Amino acid sequence: GIQVEQSPPDLILQEGANSTLRCNFSDSVNNLQWFHQNPWGQLINLFYIPSGTKQNGRLSATTVATERYSLLYISSSQTTDSGVYFCTIYGQNFVFGPGTRLSVLP
Amino acid sequence: EAGVVQSPRYKIIEKKQPVAFWCNPISGHNTLYWYRQNLGQGPELLIRYENEEAVDDSQLPKDRFSAERLKGVDSTLKIQPAELGDSAVYLCASSFTEYGYTFGSGTRLTVV
Numbered sequence: 208g209i210q211v212e213q214s215p216p217d218l219i220l221q222e223g224a225n226s227t228l229r230c231n232f233s234d235s236v237n238n239l240q241w242f243h244q245n246p247w248g249q250l251i252n253l254f255y256i257p258s259g260t261k262q263n264g265r266l267s268a269t270t271v272a273t274e275r276y277s278l279l280y281i282s283s284s285q286t287t288d289s290g291v292y293f294c295t296i297y298g299q300n301f302v303f304g305p306g307t308r309l310s311v312l313p
Numbered sequence: 314e315a316g317v318v319q320s321p322r323y324k325i326i327e328k329k330q331p332v333a334f335w336c337n338p339i340s341g342h343n344t345l346y347w348y349r350q351n352l353g354q355g356p357e358l359l360i361r362y363e364n365e366e367a368v369d370d371s372q373l374p375k376d377r378f379s380a381e382r383l384k385g386v387d388s389t390l391k392i393q394p395a396e397l398g399d400s401a402v403y404l405c406a407s408s409f410t411e412y413g414y415t416f417g418s419g420t421r422l423t424v425v
Contacts, residue, residue, distance in 0.1 A: 240413065248402060250356075250416040293355050301346070301369075303355035 209234045211296055211304035219310045220284050228279040228307045230294035238297035239270050241279050244306070245290045253279070253292075284311045315339065317417035319405050325423045331393035334420045338386065338407030345382055346414065347390050348404040356404055362388065395424045 210233040220226055230239070241253040254261050254268040256277065261268055265284075270277040281288055291306040318337040326332050338345050343364050348356035359378065361369040364385040373380065377396070382388040392399055402421050408414030 242416075248421075249418055250404070250406075252413060252415060255413040295355075301358045301361065303348075303357070306355050 209236070209296060209298040209302055211294060211302050213292075213294060213304040213307050215307060216305070217308045217310075219312065222284060222286060222311055222313050224284050224311075225280070225282045226284060226309070228281070228292050228309075230277040230279070230304055232275050232277075232294075232296050232298075234275070234298050235272065236296040236298045239272075239277055240295050241268055241277070242293045242295060243288075243290050244293065250293075281309075284309075286311045286313055317405055317407050317415055319403075319417035319420055321420055322418065323421050323423075325425060326395055328397055328424050329394040331391065332395050332422060333392075334390045334403050334405075334422075336388045336390070336405030336407075336417060338388070338405070339415060342407035342409050342415075343385065344408045344414070345388050346406040346408075347380060347388070348406065350402045350404055350419070352401075359390070392422075395422075397424050400424045 212231045214229045239257050240255050243251045256268045256270045258270050258272045265282045267280045289311050291308050293303050293306045295303045320335050345362040347359045349359055350356040359373045360380050362382045365382055380390045400423050402419045404419045406414045406416045
Protein backbone atom coordinates (compact mmCIF):
# COMPACT_ATOMS: atom_id res chain seq x y z
CA GLY A 208 0.00 0.00 0.00
CA ILE A 209 0.89 3.64 -0.14
CA GLN A 210 3.61 4.82 2.25
CA VAL A 211 3.63 8.18 4.03
CA GLU A 212 6.70 9.71 5.63
CA GLN A 213 6.93 12.87 7.67
CA SER A 214 9.92 14.89 8.70
CA PRO A 215 11.28 15.91 11.06
CA PRO A 216 9.87 13.51 13.67
CA ASP A 217 10.41 16.04 16.43
CA LEU A 218 10.88 19.80 16.39
CA ILE A 219 11.50 22.24 19.20
CA LEU A 220 11.11 25.94 18.50
CA GLN A 221 11.29 29.17 20.39
CA GLU A 222 8.10 31.21 20.25
CA GLY A 223 8.13 33.47 17.20
CA ALA A 224 10.22 31.17 15.03
CA ASN A 225 9.15 29.80 11.66
CA SER A 226 9.12 26.13 10.64
CA THR A 227 8.49 23.82 7.70
CA LEU A 228 7.10 20.34 8.05
CA ARG A 229 7.29 17.86 5.21
CA CYS A 230 5.15 14.95 4.09
CA ASN A 231 6.33 12.52 1.39
CA PHE A 232 4.07 9.89 -0.13
CA SER A 233 4.88 6.96 -2.38
CA ASP A 234 2.06 7.06 -4.93
CA SER A 235 -0.47 9.37 -6.49
CA VAL A 236 -3.23 10.47 -4.16
CA ASN A 237 -6.73 11.89 -4.49
CA ASN A 238 -6.81 13.65 -1.18
CA LEU A 239 -4.22 15.05 1.21
CA GLN A 240 -5.01 16.72 4.49
CA TRP A 241 -3.00 18.21 7.32
CA PHE A 242 -4.21 17.80 10.89
CA HIS A 243 -3.03 19.19 14.19
CA GLN A 244 -3.50 17.01 17.26
CA ASN A 245 -3.40 19.23 20.31
CA PRO A 246 -2.04 18.11 23.68
CA TRP A 247 -5.57 17.08 24.72
CA GLY A 248 -5.80 14.67 21.79
CA GLN A 249 -8.26 16.54 19.59
CA LEU A 250 -7.52 16.30 15.86
CA ILE A 251 -8.15 19.58 14.06
CA ASN A 252 -8.38 19.73 10.28
CA LEU A 253 -5.94 22.38 9.01
CA PHE A 254 -5.98 21.99 5.25
CA TYR A 255 -7.53 19.86 2.57
CA ILE A 256 -4.87 20.23 -0.12
CA PRO A 257 -4.48 17.55 -2.81
CA SER A 258 -2.53 20.09 -4.89
CA GLY A 259 -1.56 23.74 -4.96
CA THR A 260 -1.13 26.21 -2.12
CA LYS A 261 -3.46 27.41 0.61
CA GLN A 262 -3.04 29.85 3.45
CA ASN A 263 -4.91 30.33 6.69
CA GLY A 264 -3.47 32.99 8.95
CA ARG A 265 0.00 32.01 10.10
CA LEU A 266 -0.27 28.59 8.47
CA SER A 267 0.10 27.72 4.83
CA ALA A 268 0.47 24.48 2.90
CA THR A 269 1.74 23.49 -0.50
CA THR A 270 1.31 20.15 -2.22
CA VAL A 271 3.26 19.21 -5.33
CA ALA A 272 1.37 16.11 -6.35
CA THR A 273 3.63 15.30 -9.32
CA GLU A 274 6.63 15.13 -6.99
CA ARG A 275 4.65 13.44 -4.20
CA TYR A 276 5.25 15.78 -1.32
CA SER A 277 3.47 18.38 0.74
CA LEU A 278 4.82 21.10 3.00
CA LEU A 279 3.20 22.79 5.99
CA TYR A 280 4.59 26.19 6.94
CA ILE A 281 4.10 27.67 10.38
CA SER A 282 5.15 31.28 10.78
CA SER A 283 5.61 33.23 14.02
CA SER A 284 4.95 30.10 16.05
CA GLN A 285 3.01 30.30 19.30
CA THR A 286 2.90 27.94 22.27
CA THR A 287 -0.60 26.92 21.21
CA ASP A 288 0.91 25.47 18.03
CA SER A 289 2.44 22.67 20.12
CA GLY A 290 1.22 19.17 19.43
CA VAL A 291 1.54 16.61 16.68
CA TYR A 292 1.04 17.44 13.01
CA PHE A 293 -0.17 14.64 10.78
CA CYS A 294 -0.57 14.46 7.07
CA THR A 295 -3.12 11.96 5.87
CA ILE A 296 -3.63 10.80 2.35
CA TYR A 297 -6.30 8.98 0.41
CA GLY A 298 -5.14 6.87 -2.49
CA GLN A 299 -6.63 3.41 -2.49
CA ASN A 300 -7.23 3.79 1.21
CA PHE A 301 -6.75 6.28 4.01
CA VAL A 302 -3.29 6.43 5.57
CA PHE A 303 -1.91 8.69 8.29
CA GLY A 304 1.73 9.60 8.42
CA PRO A 305 3.69 9.05 11.64
CA GLY A 306 3.46 12.73 12.57
CA THR A 307 5.81 15.55 13.53
CA ARG A 308 5.81 16.41 17.23
CA LEU A 309 6.21 20.17 17.63
CA SER A 310 7.04 21.86 20.91
CA VAL A 311 7.00 25.66 21.00
CA LEU A 312 8.74 27.10 24.03
CA PRO A 313 7.80 30.49 25.53
CA GLU B 314 -22.93 23.10 13.31
CA ALA B 315 -22.51 20.36 15.89
CA GLY B 316 -19.33 18.36 15.52
CA VAL B 317 -18.78 14.63 15.58
CA VAL B 318 -19.99 13.36 18.95
CA GLN B 319 -18.49 10.29 20.57
CA SER B 320 -19.29 8.54 23.82
CA PRO B 321 -18.08 7.57 26.27
CA ARG B 322 -14.97 9.73 26.59
CA TYR B 323 -13.22 7.22 28.80
CA LYS B 324 -13.76 3.53 29.49
CA ILE B 325 -11.90 1.15 31.77
CA ILE B 326 -12.76 -2.53 31.53
CA GLU B 327 -11.25 -5.83 32.54
CA LYS B 328 -9.87 -8.07 29.82
CA LYS B 329 -12.33 -10.50 28.26
CA GLN B 330 -15.20 -8.08 28.88
CA PRO B 331 -17.19 -6.55 26.01
CA VAL B 332 -17.17 -2.82 25.26
CA ALA B 333 -19.00 -0.57 22.81
CA PHE B 334 -18.34 2.91 21.48
CA TRP B 335 -20.90 5.20 19.90
CA CYS B 336 -20.50 7.90 17.26
CA ASN B 337 -22.91 10.50 15.93
CA PRO B 338 -21.49 12.12 12.78
CA ILE B 339 -22.06 15.61 11.43
CA SER B 340 -25.48 15.91 9.86
CA GLY B 341 -25.34 15.25 6.13
CA HIS B 342 -21.95 13.53 6.19
CA ASN B 343 -22.41 10.27 4.36
CA THR B 344 -18.94 8.90 5.06
CA LEU B 345 -18.01 7.69 8.54
CA TYR B 346 -14.68 6.36 9.73
CA TRP B 347 -13.48 4.55 12.82
CA TYR B 348 -9.79 4.88 13.66
CA ARG B 349 -7.65 3.46 16.44
CA GLN B 350 -4.72 5.47 17.76
CA ASN B 351 -2.08 3.82 19.90
CA LEU B 352 0.10 5.95 22.14
CA GLY B 353 2.72 7.87 20.18
CA GLN B 354 1.43 6.75 16.78
CA GLY B 355 -0.80 8.10 14.06
CA PRO B 356 -4.41 6.93 13.75
CA GLU B 357 -5.01 3.66 11.93
CA LEU B 358 -8.19 3.20 9.91
CA LEU B 359 -10.36 0.33 11.15
CA ILE B 360 -13.44 0.72 8.99
CA ARG B 361 -15.00 3.20 6.60
CA TYR B 362 -18.70 3.50 5.78
CA GLU B 363 -20.33 5.09 2.78
CA ASN B 364 -23.88 5.60 4.05
CA GLU B 365 -24.80 2.20 5.51
CA GLU B 366 -22.24 0.18 3.56
CA ALA B 367 -18.86 -0.77 4.99
CA VAL B 368 -16.59 -0.11 1.99
CA ASP B 369 -13.22 -0.66 3.67
CA ASP B 370 -12.88 -2.93 6.69
CA SER B 371 -9.61 -4.56 5.76
CA GLN B 372 -7.90 -3.43 8.99
CA LEU B 373 -10.74 -4.44 11.32
CA PRO B 374 -9.84 -7.49 13.46
CA LYS B 375 -13.03 -9.32 12.66
CA ASP B 376 -12.58 -12.07 15.20
CA ARG B 377 -13.35 -9.68 18.05
CA PHE B 378 -14.35 -6.35 16.51
CA SER B 379 -17.66 -5.53 14.90
CA ALA B 380 -19.26 -2.32 13.70
CA GLU B 381 -22.56 -1.16 12.38
CA ARG B 382 -24.03 2.04 11.03
CA LEU B 383 -27.76 2.18 11.45
CA LYS B 384 -29.75 4.03 8.77
CA GLY B 385 -26.54 5.59 7.53
CA VAL B 386 -26.26 7.91 10.54
CA ASP B 387 -25.02 6.80 13.98
CA SER B 388 -22.46 4.08 14.33
CA THR B 389 -21.28 1.71 17.04
CA LEU B 390 -17.99 -0.12 17.31
CA LYS B 391 -17.86 -3.17 19.56
CA ILE B 392 -15.05 -5.28 20.94
CA GLN B 393 -15.82 -8.69 22.40
CA PRO B 394 -13.84 -9.92 24.21
CA ALA B 395 -11.39 -7.11 24.89
CA GLU B 396 -7.68 -7.83 25.20
CA LEU B 397 -4.93 -5.85 26.92
CA GLY B 398 -3.57 -4.82 23.51
CA ASP B 399 -6.84 -3.11 22.65
CA SER B 400 -6.04 -0.24 24.99
CA ALA B 401 -5.98 2.82 22.74
CA VAL B 402 -7.98 5.87 21.71
CA TYR B 403 -10.84 5.05 19.33
CA LEU B 404 -11.64 7.95 17.03
CA CYS B 405 -14.66 8.51 14.85
CA ALA B 406 -14.63 10.92 11.90
CA SER B 407 -17.12 11.90 9.25
CA SER B 408 -17.02 13.66 5.89
CA PHE B 409 -19.09 14.50 2.85
CA THR B 410 -17.42 12.05 0.47
CA GLU B 411 -13.65 12.08 1.08
CA TYR B 412 -13.23 15.83 1.15
CA GLY B 413 -12.20 17.33 4.45
CA TYR B 414 -13.12 15.07 7.30
CA THR B 415 -13.78 16.04 10.93
CA PHE B 416 -12.85 14.02 13.99
CA GLY B 417 -14.66 13.51 17.25
CA SER B 418 -12.91 13.77 20.61
CA GLY B 419 -12.36 10.03 20.82
CA THR B 420 -12.90 7.34 23.43
CA ARG B 421 -9.89 6.38 25.52
CA LEU B 422 -10.11 2.66 26.29
CA THR B 423 -8.04 1.07 29.03
CA VAL B 424 -8.14 -2.70 29.36
CA VAL B 425 -6.80 -4.01 32.69
